Amino acid sequence: MSHHGIGLLFTPGEHGQPEILYIRDVTITCPVCRHEQYYRWYSSAPYHPMHAQRLTQLLHKANAGLQHECEQCGEPLDERHTSRHLIHWGFAGGKGLIQGHWWRDGREQWVLQPFRHIDAQIVPDWEPAADISNVVLDQLTEEAIHDTFGRGISGKATVRRALLKRAQRPDPPSCGFTALADSTILGIFENTETDAQITTEFQRLLRHTKQAGDWHRVELNPDGALLSGFIGAPSSWLGDLPLHGLRVMIWTDAARVFEHADRILRSFPIKVRIRQLPGTPLLVLRMPNQKDTSTSPRIDPVGIAGEAARSASPIEDIVRLEIDRILHLLTGLVSPDDDDTTTPPESENEAIH
Numbered sequence: 644m645s646h647h648g649i650g651l652l653f654t655p656g657e658h659g660q661p662e663i664l665y666i667r668d669v670t671i672t673c674p675v676c677r678h679e680q681y682y683r684w685y686s687s688a689p690y691h692p693m694h695a696q697r698l699t700q701l702l703h704k705a706n707a708g709l710q711h712e713c714e715q716c717g718e719p720l721d722e723r724h725t726s727r728h729l730i731h732w733g734f735a736g737g738k739g740l741i742q743g744h745w746w747r748d749g750r751e752q753w754v755l756q757p758f759r760h761i762d763a764q765i766v767p768d769w770e771p772a773a774d775i776s777n778v779v780l781d782q783l784t785e786e787a788i789h790d791t792f793g794r795g796i797s798g799k800a801t802v803r804r805a806l807l808k809r810a811q812r813p814d815p816p817s818c819g820f821t822a823l824a825d826s827t828i829l830g831i832f833e834n835t836e837t838d839a840q841i842t843t844e845f846q847r848l849l850r851h852t853k854q855a856g857d858w859h860r861v862e863l864n865p866d867g868a869l870l871s872g873f874i875g876a877p878s879s880w881l882g883d884l885p886l887h888g889l890r891v892m893i894w895t896d897a898a899r900v901f902e903h904a905d906r907i908l909r910s911f912p913i914k915v916r917i918r919q920l921p922g923t924p925l926l927v928l929r930m931p932n933q934k935d936t937s938t939s940p941r942i943d944p945v946g947i948a949g950e951a952a953r954s955a956s957p958i959e960d961i962v963r964l965e966i967d968r969i970l971h972l973l974t975g976l977v978s979p980d981d982d983d984t985t986t987p988p989e990s991e992n993e994a995i996h
C-alpha cells in the first residue's frame with residue numbers, strides 16, 4: 644500500500660526535512676500529430692518554509708522532468724510541449740485547497756477553496772470550479788491566502804509580514820498580536836516589555852477574544868539571538884530581518900491538539916482513533932481492531948504545541964506531521980532508522996518525548 648493509499652501527506656525528505664504531498668497535472672500537445680495527453684505526478688516539497696512565491700514556482704515547474712513518447716505517434720515529448728499545468732496544494736491541517744492553473748501563453752490563475760482538501764484521488768478540474776465560496780486570483784499572495792483560510796501556508800510568511808508591516812509604521816505600538824492560524828498566535832513586543840507584562844497582555848487578549856486553553860509560549864529570539872539548530876528554526880527564515888529591540892513570541896494551545904488529531908484521523912481511510920490516556924496529559928492512538936493500547940504510540944500535546952510555536956507552524960499542521968510520522972512507522976513504509984532523522988532535535992523550548 645502506498646502512503647497515498649492510506650492518506651498520508653508527509654514524508655521524510657533529505658536531511659530529515661519533512662516534505663508535504665502536492666499533485667501536479669500537465670497536458671501535453673504532441674507537436675507532430677496534435678494529440679493531447681495528460682500526465683499526473685505525486686510530488687513532495689519541503690514543508691519548512693513554504694510560501695506563496697515558492698508555490699508559484701512549483702506551478703511554473705510542474706512539467707519538470709517530463710520525458711514521454713506520444714501515445715499516438717511515438718514522437719518524443721518533453722517539458723517544452725506542455726500546454727497546461729495544474730497543481731493541487733492542500734493545507735497539512737486538512738482544511739483548504741489551493742489550485743494553481745498555468746497556460747502556455749503565460750496566463751495564470753489561482754483558485755482558493757476553503758471547503759475542500761487535498762486528496763490523492765482528486766480529479767483534475769481543468770476549468771476552475773464555479774463555486775461562490777472560491778476565491779479566484781491572477782496571482783497568489785500571502786494576504787489572499789490569509790484572508791481566505793484564516794492562516795498562511797506555513798505561518799512563517801505571516802510572521803515576516805507582521806514584522807515588516809510594523810517596521811514601516813512611524814509609531815509602532817509597544818505590543819501587538821496576530822493570529823497565525825487557529826490556536827496559534829504571534830506576539831511582537833518592545834524588548835523593554837518584561838515577561839510579566841507580556842503575560843498580562845496575553846491574558847487580556849484571551850479574555851477579550853473569549854479563549855480558554857492550555858497556552859504555551861516560545862520566544863523566537865531569546866536575548867536577541869534567533870533559535871537555531873532544528874528543522875524549521877527561525878534562524879533559517881527570519882535571519883535577514885532586523886529584529887533589534889524586539890521580542891518575537893508565538894503561543895500555541897495544547898488543549899486543541901486532541902480536537903485537531905481527532906478530526907484529521909476521521910479523514911483517513913483506515914480507522915485509527917485517538918483518546919486521552921487516563922491520568923496523564925498524553926493522547927494514545929488506537930489502530931483498527933486494536934483492543935489493548937498499552938503499547939500504542941503516544942502523542943504529547945505540549946510537545947506538539949512547542950514544536951508548532953518554535954517553527955511558526957499552525958498547530959494543526961504539526962499534529963498532522965506527528966500522526967503521519969507515527970503511521971509511517973506503524974505501516975512499515977519507513978524503517979525506524981530512517982525515521983530517526985525526522986524527529987526534531989531537542990531544545991530548551993519544547994519537550995517531545
Ligand SMILES: [Zn+2]
Nearest residue numbers: 673676713716
Ligand atoms: Zn503525436
